[in-house]
Amino acid sequence: MKDFKYYAPTEVAFGRDSEERIGELALKYGAHKVLVHYGGSSAVRSGLIDKVYGQLQKAGLAYVSLGGVVPNPRVSKVREGIELCRREGVDFILAVGGGSVIDSAKAISVGVPYDGDVWDFYTRKAYASVCLPLATVLTIPAAGSEMSDGSVITNEDGNLKKDYCTDIFRCKFAVMNPERTFTLPPFQTACGVVDMMMHTMERYFSHDDDMVLTDAVAESILRTVMDCAFKVLRDPQDYVARAQLMWAGSIAHNDLTGCGTTGDWGTHMIEHELSGMFDVAHGAGLAAVWGSWARNVYMLLPSRFARFAVNVMGVTNDFTSVEKTALAGIEAAERFFHAIGMPVSIPELIGRPATEEEILKMADTCTGGDSHSVGVFKPLWSADIAAIYRAANG
Ligand code: NZQ
Ligand code: ZN
Numbered sequence: 001m002k003d004f005k006y007y008a009p010t011e012v013a014f015g016r017d018s019e020e021r022i023g024e025l026a027l028k029y030g031a032h033k034v035l036v037h038y039g040g041s042s043a044v045r046s047g048l049i050d051k052v053y054g055q056l057q058k059a060g061l062a063y064v065s066l067g068g069v070v071p072n073p074r075v076s077k078v079r080e081g082i083e084l085c086r087r088e089g090v091d092f093i094l095a096v097g098g099g100s101v102i103d104s105a106k107a108i109s110v111g112v113p114y115d116g117d118v119w120d121f122y123t124r125k126a127y128a129s130v131c132l133p134l135a136t137v138l139t140i141p142a143a144g145s146e147m148s149d150g151s152v153i154t155n156e157d158g159n160l161k162k163d164y165c166t167d168i169f170r171c172k173f174a175v176m177n178p179e180r181t182f183t184l185p186p187f188q189t190a191c192g193v194v195d196m197m198m199h200t201m202e203r204y205f206s207h208d209d210d211m212v213l214t215d216a217v218a219e220s221i222l223r224t225v226m227d228c229a230f231k232v233l234r235d236p237q238d239y240v241a242r243a244q245l246m247w248a249g250s251i252a253h254n255d256l257t258g259c260g261t262t263g264d265w266g267t268h269m270i271e272h273e274l275s276g277m278f279d280v281a282h283g284a285g286l287a288a289v290w291g292s293w294a295r296n297v298y299m300l301l302p303s304r305f306a307r308f309a310v311n312v313m314g315v316t317n318d319f320t321s322v323e324k325t326a327l328a329g330i331e332a333a334e335r336f337f338h339a340i341g342m343p344v345s346i347p348e349l350i351g352r353p354a355t356e357e358e359i360l361k362m363a364d365t366c367t368g369g370d371s372h373s374v375g376v377f378k379p380l381w382s383a384d385i386a387a388i389y390r391a392a393n394g
Contacts, residue, residue, distance in 0.1 A: 001210050001260045008254045010147045011173040014247065018175045019051055022094075022137065023059025029133055029172040031092030035085055036065040037105045039097040043067075043139060046183055052096055052137060064088045069097065072154045072161065072275050072282070073104040075119055081108035082118060085132065093134040095171075099143025099152075099195075099282070102136050106151035106169040109134045122153055122162040128169070135173040139180045141246040142192030142283060144199055144253025146174040154276060160365070161276035174250070178243040182236050189236075190340040191283025193229040193245065196252040197222055198286045201308075202265050203258035205297075205377050209304055211260035218257045221248050222312045229340050266375025267293045270385055273362035278350045287342035288349040292391035294330045297378040302326040308333075346393045359389040 013021045026034060036052055043049050044067070056063050066081050084090070085108060095105035110128040111118035120126035136146045145151070149170055152163045184192070204218045225248050231241035251257070270293060271285040298305040306322045309315035309329020313336070318324045334344045343349040354362075363386035366374055373379035380388070 002208050002262060004259050006255055006259055007149075007167060007170075008147055008256070010171045010254075012147075012176065012250070013173060014176045014243075016177060016179055018177050019048075019055065019137065022052060022055035022175055023061065025135065025173045025175070026056065026061055026092060026094065027059050029092070029135065031061055031094075031133075033088065033090050033092070034061055034063040035081065035088075035090045035093045035105075035108070036063050037069065037081060037093055037095050037097075037101055037108070038065070038067045039069045039071075039101050040067075042183065043096050046139075046180065048096060048137065048139065048180060052094065056094075063094075064090065069101045069104045071100050072279055073100040073107075073152075075107070075122075075153050075155045078104055078107040078111060078118055078153060081105075082111040085112045091132060093132055095134060095136040096139065097136075098138065098140035099145045102138075102143070102145035102171070103151040103153060105134050105136070106131075106145070107153050107164075108132070109169050110164075110166070119153075119155055121164045122155070128166055131169050133172050134169065135171050135175075137175045137180075138246070140184055140188060140192055141181060141249030142188075142195045144196065144249050146171055146176070147250045147254035152272065152282075159276045159279075161272045163272070176246050176250070178239055178246045181242050181246060184236070186233055186236075186341060187281070187284075189232055189245075190229065190342050191281045192249060193225055193340060194283040194287045194337060194342055196245070196249045197225055198267060198283075198290065199252040200257045201290075202268060203261055203263040204308065205264050205294075205304060206261040207301060207304075207377065208261040209301070209307075214257060214259050214261055215307075217251075219311045221252055221257060224248060225252075226312075226336060233340060262376050264375050264377040266297075266377065266380055269366055269374040270362075270380075270388060273366050274346070274349070276365075277358060277362060280349055284343055284349055287337040287344060288346055289388060289392045290337075291330055291334045291344055292388045294333075295327075295391065296380075296384065296388050297375075298326050298330065299323070300378050305329055346389065353393045354389060359386050359393070362389060 305326030
């Protein structure tokens, strides 16, 4: 069991009436002038943006707004936000949306007080020590950015998708009303389900397999999420199931499922290249490559995959062969992804196989030209990653 730090400083306001607390919470965390940052149209259409403005007005807070964040949020929008905040003297950012909006808000928050270009943080040229405080009104359970230390941004110049992690830009508060997620289309719902499962599984597939409590929490999250996925796909307005998913998205990525273990994150790195190159939804990209990653690595500790098969996927233990049980669990996970409408191969993801040139380019970028490996369960180099893309390409 590894020593660990657990740091989850975000105040969560959860439930049907949680939006009534937006103004009070913004004041509590020191806001005077707020940037309301949001995405394409869903938050405007649902009336949420007007509700947020109303709450800020009631609290006597000034605000400006910047919408138009797209999935796989772009650095150009971040730069626009930084300029706006500086011009308007904004001192607090409220992200109304999902992972893309929150990640864009996080990037703006560290970019405002920084003299150089914000992309420097994502290329490790600079490390932030100060930022504007930020918070979120969450509309899609998926990325877990509302409680995580991460931000993932795409630079259109080269289609590079990179992350930056720091405790300083964790959200001060997160307002979560499960009713807001009733309008999520089935595809986005399923992408979110895969992403929160993968945040749990990236931490679960570890050689540190003696953290009994962490494993139990992880397995419970995975079973609950799978069960609720079917419920909300059948009935999008099932409040109880939507609420389980919303909370699962947060605790799957606030490090609770990683206490005492070493996370892998290989599948995430492999996926980020896919969404950087093809602009696909992150959750769908994860589903498309996870099985190929798992088959590439499982022989290093088949018992771990067999445990997943039995405890999470409900596979019957084949006591004669741990490897067979492990493989049956991987297949069951792929069947689940299919059952909720997710792809399990690259052609299913992008509508055609990736070319060999694209595969080599993604594998090369993923490892910085083979200068570092990716993942911990099995450290993967360019050749391994290319093999995983090829296996997912069939
Ligand atoms: O733009 P609008 O119109 O709002 O539509 C959004 C968007 O098209 C829509 N949507 C959101 N809430 C809705 C809704 N539609 C109807 N009703 C609602 N209530 O959903 C679409 C996807 O939104 P997005 O924010 O992109 O989704 P998600 O939360 O999955 O975020 C994905 C991004 O997060 C990054 C991913 O790489 C990706 O860029 N990640 C961030 C992490 C982090 N910061 O810790 C960790 C993750 O592993 C992930 O990498
Ligand atoms: Zn993710």
